[in-house]
Amino acid sequence: MEASRDDFIIAIRSAFLKKGNQQRFSLGVLIFFSLLFLVLGKINFAPIDFLKISIREIVYRSSFIVSVPENYIKKTYQTINNHFTFYKDYNQVKSEIEKIKSKNTADNFLIEENKRLKKIIGDYLVEKEEVVAKVIIDKNSPFLRSIIINKGSKNNIKLGMAVLDRNYLVGKVVEVNYLTSRILLLSDLNSKIPVSIEPGGYQSILSGTGKDNGTIQYLKENYPVEDGSIIYTSGSGGIFKAGMPIGKIEISKTNKEMNVNFFSDFSQLRFLKIISFKKEAK
Amino acid sequence: MDKFTKASIFNSLLRYAPILLLFISVLNEFDFNYLELKYFSFNFPFILIFYWSLKQSEALGYGLVFIAGLFNDVVTGFPIGVSSFAYLLICVFSAYLKNITLRPSIVKDWIFFAVTILVVNSLMYSILVLFFSLHLDYNDLLVNLLFTFFLYFIFANIFEIYKKLVFGSSNV
Numbered sequence: 001m002e003a004s005r006d007d008f009i010i011a012i013r014s015a016f017l018k019k020g021n022q023q024r025f026s027l028g029v030l031i032f033f034s035l036l037f038l039v040l041g042k043i044n045f046a047p048i049d050f051l052k053i054s055i056r057e058i059v060y061r062s063s064f065i066v067s068v069p070e071n072y073i074k075k076t077y078q079t080i081n082n083h084f085t086f087y088k089d090y091n092q093v094k095s096e097i098e099k100i101k102s103k104n105t106a107d108n109f110l111i112e113e114n115k116r117l118k119k120i121i122g123d124y125l126v127e128k129e130e131v132v133a134k135v136i137i138d139k140n141s142p143f144l145r146s147i148i149i150n151k152g153s154k155n156n157i158k159l160g161m162a163v164l165d166r167n168y169l170v171g172k173v174v175e176v177n178y179l180t181s182r183i184l185l186l187s188d189l190n191s192k193i194p195v196s197i198e199p200g201g202y203q204s205i206l207s208g209t210g211k212d213n214g215t216i217q218y219l220k221e222n223y224p225v226e227d228g229s230i231i232y233t234s235g236s237g238g239i240f241k242a243g244m245p246i247g248k249i250e251i252s253k254t255n256k257e258m259n260v261n262f263f264s265d266f267s268q269l270r271f272l273k274i275i276s277f278k279k280e281a282k
Numbered sequence: 283m284d285k286f287t288k289a290s291i292f293n294s295l296l297r298y299a300p301i302l303l304l305f306i307s308v309l310n311e312f313d314f315n316y317l318e319l320k321y322f323s324f325n326f327p328f329i330l331i332f333y334w335s336l337k338q339s340e341a342l343g344y345g346l347v348f349i350a351g352l353f354n355d356v357v358t359g360f361p362i363g364v365s366s367f368a369y370l371l372i373c374v375f376s377a378y379l380k381n382i383t384l385r386p387s388i389v390k391d392w393i394f395f396a397v398t399i400l401v402v403n404s405l406m407y408s409i410l411v412l413f414f415s416l417h418l419d420y421n422d423l424l425v426n427l428l429f430t431f432f433l434y435f436i437f438a439n440i441f442e443i444y445k446k447l448v449f450g451s452s453n454v
Binding site for chain 1: 306309310344345347348351352353356357358359360361362363364366367370371373374377381409413414416417418419422
């Protein structure tokens, strides 16, 4: 009994401390270093932040190059898929265009009226800065939903800026390096955005699910939210401008949960608008 | 002479293929997510590190595994050091298995691999949830674990063939 315990300790000690052939470091030393990195990273120790930024600059660029073959396969796969649905999509788009054309004229009047009223109450925000960026890494990790763009602090990207795909909000900037930045997508589990549900103007929080959709949180059950209601940014907290479209509500038939289908397809993001807002000067 | 040099470069490339593959996989994170299969994801670096540090530890330098972990943290957006910690723990488990094994068999390795990834993932995600307050979907984590476990058997057989071709049939 005593001997088998000794064998176990010897095997464990050997696994941690013994250096194999051509190994410069023992595992114990390296594990200590990785834990040290974690602790120092947690307390925002400046040299670790500097190390992080340097590694990011190298890794994002290398990752873009290494991903070229996989991206080619991915693109080919998507092109083939698109060809199969081409005729169906064409008919759908044609009928939608007809509907939009007729709605557009009435909407223009409402937009102008809304602008005028918002200016009166001093809540009219205009775009302060707009940067167009290319997506260089869009790995759909099962645990984190984020993408990397090719613009950083050199191009005046700042933390918290809104990220749009056409006019649809897709996320916000959560990490800025010199030449690159990371965008946290709205579908990430850690993303929480104040939103407004129309019609009705109900205020709520949109949370990511870690999948391709979002979910509405902190809304009392007695609010009559309908299937197909549209989600816009509410502008609460002053992070984003109010009224940026995000997605459509789909109420689950089984558990009555309010899921949000985003207008933008997060797996197809190529070029994005990164914007910040300011109040219009009077 | 020229022919000899070319052959030796090619040989070196073949011998360093596991570490090259590890760096490509952490930078590229190839997991077939673009197929949009709802319940499919696996952790290729776990399989690769476990197999090669068990069977041919010279093919993977521990220092390089540590750096690959740092790269993986940057690509996935995890706190820096957490993947290095997980990868090195896998090396510890495989080094332990190597020390205690007298008669190696792929099925025993496979079962030990299951224990390894369970412990390593539990530790890794406990750190992420408790110290860094990250929200995680545990269903995804379970699916990832299961596929990593099942695919180990397939990849281990492929690596075994490669090992015999490049390194010969020595070692554990």
